[in-house]
Amino acid sequence: MKKYKDYTRDELTHELEKLKEEYGEVAARDLRLDMSRGKPNGEQLDTANSLLTVPLTPEDYITAGGTDLRNYGGFDGIPEMKKLFSELYSVPENYIFVGGNSSLQLMYDALCRAMLFGTADSPRPWSEEKNRKWICIAPGYDRHFAITEMLGFTLLTVSCDGEGIDIDRIEELARDPDVKGLWCVPKYSNPSGCTYSDDTVRRLVSMECGAPDFRIYWDNAYGIHDFSEDGDTLADIFAIAEECGNPDRIFYFASTSKITHPGSGVAMFAATEHNLAHELRAVRAQTIGYDKLNQLRHVKYLKNPENVRKIMAELAAYMRPRFSAVYRALSPLRPLGIAEWSEPRGGYFISLDVLPGTARRVWELMRGAGVTLTPAGATYPYGRDPEDKNLRIAPSYPTEEEIAAASDILALCVRIAALEHYIAG
Amino acid sequence: MKKYKDYTRDELTHELEKLKEEYGEVAARDLRLDMSRGKPNGEQLDTANSLLTVPLTPEDYITAGGTDLRNYGGFDGIPEMKKLFSELYSVPENYIFVGGNSSLQLMYDALCRAMLFGTADSPRPWSEEKNRKWICIAPGYDRHFAITEMLGFTLLTVSCDGEGIDIDRIEELARDPDVKGLWCVPKYSNPSGCTYSDDTVRRLVSMECGAPDFRIYWDNAYGIHDFSEDGDTLADIFAIAEECGNPDRIFYFASTSKITHPGSGVAMFAATEHNLAHELRAVRAQTIGYDKLNQLRHVKYLKNPENVRKIMAELAAYMRPRFSAVYRALSPLRPLGIAEWSEPRGGYFISLDVLPGTARRVWELMRGAGVTLTPAGATYPYGRDPEDKNLRIAPSYPTEEEIAAASDILALCVRIAALEHYIAG
Numbered sequence: 001m002k003k004y005k006d007y008t009r010d011e012l013t014h015e016l017e018k019l020k021e022e023y024g025e026v027a028a029r030d031l032r033l034d035m036s037r038g039k040p041n042g043e044q045l046d047t048a049n050s051l052l053t054v055p056l057t058p059e060d061y062i063t064a065g066g067t068d069l070r071n072y073g074g075f076d077g078i079p080e081m082k083k084l085f086s087e088l089y090s091v092p093e094n095y096i097f098v099g100g101n102s103s104l105q106l107m108y109d110a111l112c113r114a115m116l117f118g119t120a121d122s123p124r125p126w127s128e129e130k131n132r133k134w135i136c137i138a139p140g141y142d143r144h145f146a147i148t149e150m151l152g153f154t155l156l157t158v159s160c161d162g163e164g165i166d167i168d169r170i171e172e173l174a175r176d177p178d179v180k181g182l183w184c185v186p187k188y189s190n191p192s193g194c195t196y197s198d199d200t201v202r203r204l205v206s207m208e209c210g211a212p213d214f215r216i217y218w219d220n221a222y223g224i225h226d227f228s229e230d231g232d233t234l235a236d237i238f239a240i241a242e243e244c245g246n247p248d249r250i251f252y253f254a255s256t257s258k259i260t261h262p263g264s265g266v267a268m269f270a271a272t273e274h275n276l277a278h279e280l281r282a283v284r285a286q287t288i289g290y291d292k293l294n295q296l297r298h299v300k301y302l303k304n305p306e307n308v309r310k311i312m313a314e315l316a317a318y319m320r321p322r323f324s325a326v327y328r329a330l331s332p333l334r335p336l337g338i339a340e341w342s343e344p345r346g347g348y349f350i351s352l353d354v355l356p357g358t359a360r361r362v363w364e365l366m367r368g369a370g371v372t373l374t375p376a377g378a379t380y381p382y383g384r385d386p387e388d389k390n391l392r393i394a395p396s397y398p399t400e401e402e403i404a405a406a407s408d409i410l411a412l413c414v415r416i417a418a419l420e421h422y423i424a425g
Numbered sequence: 426m427k428k429y430k431d432y433t434r435d436e437l438t439h440e441l442e443k444l445k446e447e448y449g450e451v452a453a454r455d456l457r458l459d460m461s462r463g464k465p466n467g468e469q470l471d472t473a474n475s476l477l478t479v480p481l482t483p484e485d486y487i488t489a490g491g492t493d494l495r496n497y498g499g500f501d502g503i504p505e506m507k508k509l510f511s512e513l514y515s516v517p518e519n520y521i522f523v524g525g526n527s528s529l530q531l532m533y534d535a536l537c538r539a540m541l542f543g544t545a546d547s548p549r550p551w552s553e554e555k556n557r558k559w560i561c562i563a564p565g566y567d568r569h570f571a572i573t574e575m576l577g578f579t580l581l582t583v584s585c586d587g588e589g590i591d592i593d594r595i596e597e598l599a600r601d602p603d604v605k606g607l608w609c610v611p612k613y614s615n616p617s618g619c620t621y622s623d624d625t626v627r628r629l630v631s632m633e634c635g636a637p638d639f640r641i642y643w644d645n646a647y648g649i650h651d652f653s654e655d656g657d658t659l660a661d662i663f664a665i666a667e668e669c670g671n672p673d674r675i676f677y678f679a680s681t682s683k684i685t686h687p688g689s690g691v692a693m694f695a696a697t698e699h700n701l702a703h704e705l706r707a708v709r710a711q712t713i714g715y716d717k718l719n720q721l722r723h724v725k726y727l728k729n730p731e732n733v734r735k736i737m738a739e740l741a742a743y744m745r746p747r748f749s750a751v752y753r754a755l756s757p758l759r760p761l762g763i764a765e766w767s768e769p770r771g772g773y774f775i776s777l778d779v780l781p782g783t784a785r786r787v788w789e790l791m792r793g794a795g796v797t798l799t800p801a802g803a804t805y806p807y808g809r810d811p812e813d814k815n816l817r818i819a820p821s822y823p824t825e826e827e828i829a830a831a832s833d834i835l836a837l838c839v840r841i842a843a844l845e846h847y848i849a850g
Contacts, residue, residue, distance in 0.1 A: 037497065045495045052481045052718070061477075070470045070686040072462065100525050101716045108711040112537050116552065116576065127541065127552050143710070150710050151541065261495040264718040285568070285575050286533040291526045291716065293477070293689040 003337035031370035120278035135182035139379035155381035162342035177210035188347025195232035329407030358417035365413035428762035456795035463773035528692035545703035560607030564804030580806035587767035602635035613772025620657035754832030783842035790838035
């Protein structure tokens with residue numbers, strides 16, 4: 001198959017005309033499709049609906065020790081929820097603090113604490129570090145970047161792809177004492193889909209850091225979100241970090257957001273006791289404790305790791321055909337030399353690289369055709385993709401039919417934008 | 426009846442011996458009673474147990490507009506919860522942000538935002554205000570004071586009693602541009618029990634403030650917690666503030682913590698649109714939204730203001746006899762000239778002033794007899810009661826029998842401490 005870049009001008013113009021006609025027809029259909037956010041679809045949420053009717057009897061909410069989970073108290077979470085998180089994510093139980101419905105909130109809060117009070121190892125609050133910097137692996141998660149941008153960090157971009165992250169570059173940057181940490185989505189990364197290799201994990205926790213209070217924000221949002229039984233395996237970061245003598249470097253986050261119901265799940269923050277002792281001092285001033293009844297509901301619904309794995313297998317059944325539909329629609333683009341994309345074995349996203357210089361145009365064309373994509377650039381710090389080529393595709397939310405339709409339109413828009421680009425020269 | 430201060434030394438010694446004997450007997454009983462925190466008792470919580478089984482059907486969690494409350498989105502709270510809060514607290518609906526289970530968290534978060542980003546009217550982040558100060562009305566709520574202490578404010582104490590707060594002094598202090606705000610529990614104040622008069626409310630919102638970004642943290646925690654139908658009436662602060670041209674001065678907080686279940690309720694932050702626009706910018710970075718299903722559960726359980734009033738009347742029935750038991754036990758102390766206390770018409774606390782210089786000793790004696798009280802001093806900034814006389818009594822949590830027993834011991838300990846004090850001269 002001939003690549004677009006090898007087309008003559010006439011061929012390009014002719015092809016563009018043909019596709020524009022197709023586009024006109026699509027645009028006239030007045031569609032409303034949303035591929036922008038990593039939201040589960042309604043059917044997926046129904047899977048967890050028994051959570052809404054979990055019976056909570058006095059035998060449940062009055063603990064063996066006599067604590068009433070309906071009341072104040074139990075600041076750091078109920079033991080059963082800690083145990084389950086511990087088993088699911090291989091994190092020691094005594095490292096775990098159970099939060100509310102949002103792990104993002106636990107991350108934001110941890111960074112605000114560092115800004116105001118410093119970490120357990122900080123010579124001063126980070127707000128007093130005038131040139132504070134933060135490593136952002138990109139394409140990455142826009143909400144991560146937004147937090148550190150808002151808190152006045154200079155964001156340093158490090159590249160990644162479906163294979164992994166540029167750990168050489170991270171090691172280099174981390175030597176700067178102004179660099180205070182980095183965001184990581186280590187498994188089925190948002191959106192690149194990569195899972196960090198064992199070597200990468202080891203290098204992250206063993207590398208030399210200029211700042212004594214360097215922190216890895218380990219957002220394992222998709223830690224158990226495999227599409228099949230042969231999912232990726234992520235190394236046990238705390239175990240390796242202990243070996244390397246740097247366990248305090250890790251702030252570990254996870255949640256049930258994409259296991260049960262995103263709006264009303266349970267989130268986890270895990271760190272060494274040295275870190276927790278420091279962090280929880282401020283958290284104790286912030287709250288008397290998060291919602292323990294919702295933790296209880298989750299424990300009763302999720303039961304144990306085996307049952308959670310069963311639930312995740314059910315959920316995967318909703319994801320696989322949606323991802324396949326996207327791949328099917330995109331597949332003609334590769335031979336044309338105008339697109340590359342990840343095909344992850346789990347998670348929520350496909351990272352699509354279109355012809356450099358055309359991502360924004362693709363996004364515009366999609367909007368014109370009634371399909372919402374995450375804005376081009378959003379996967380990069382400051383919302384600026386230096387090559388204007390990356391788009392984050394979120395296939396989870398629409399129906400299979402909608403995803404198929406939206407993906408066809410996507411392929412069409414990628415082609416149009418590429419043709420326009422080549423014609424403009 | 427003869428006051429202790431008029432006793433001869435012999436009389437004092439004799440009385441002390443007698444009471445010490447009584448105390449010895451009590452201490453030998455090895456009691457475990459807790460009058461320390463404002464927690465509802467289990468029976469009170471049972472009242473709200475249908476909250477645990479509220480059916481949530483698709484008709485409930487899929488809104489008229491098609492939003493699925495189980496999913497992400499709906500950042501600022503569900504409209505029905507806003508409406509209910511608006512009706513209960515006379516706050517405009519468009520001023521309301523609905524949070525998670527903790528209004529304390531909303532307060533802490535708001536102060537952290539001011540520290541890091543400033544308020545909508547701040548020339549700079551408060552962390553850059555080197556001499557920042559905060560007004561604390563005392564006796565007051567220890568968790569309030571702890572937040573501003575942790576954030577590096579100099580805490581300025583202003584006195585209050587069962588009748589009201591020293592508004593003259595507040596007006597004086599507020600002229601200082603370094604004074605950024607104050608904590609208020611305006612109705613059935615924790616622990617003084619006072620409700621601010623209309624005049625006090627008007628003076629708070631009309632007074633001249635040196636800081637352009639002065640904020641009143643209006644924690645109306647007991648706003649609808651009357652013991653009977655003729656409860657106190659609190660003026661409508663937003664209405665008066667609009668009249669005075671200072672509505673931006675108010676950050677209003679409330680929650681269902683002491684209406685349903687403290688551990689899993691719903692909290693509210695209300696402020697003008699000018700304020701909200703600024704505040705929610707950072708909250709949007711912090712979270713995708715709080716638990717909407719729990720809001721829905723609360724709306725379905727609480728229904729409407731009339732029903733909430735019925736619920737509050739039921740809850741009051743648990744409080745009244747507990748408060749009466751305390752008054753009954755304390756009543757012999759007044760003629761002895763060694764104690765004064767508030768008798769509020771609602772709320773959760775009794776503020777007990779014992780003989781100056783003896784509050785710590787009373788607390789110790791109580792501990793020795795197996796009764797936990799809030800530590801003496803806790804109701805003052807920095808945990809230091811300048812006269813060592815105030816104790817916060819929380820009668821809500823134990824059973825009626827326990828409260829009666831604990832109050833008798835309290836009366837005994839107050840007498841012993843006073844006698845010791847007079848004997849020591």
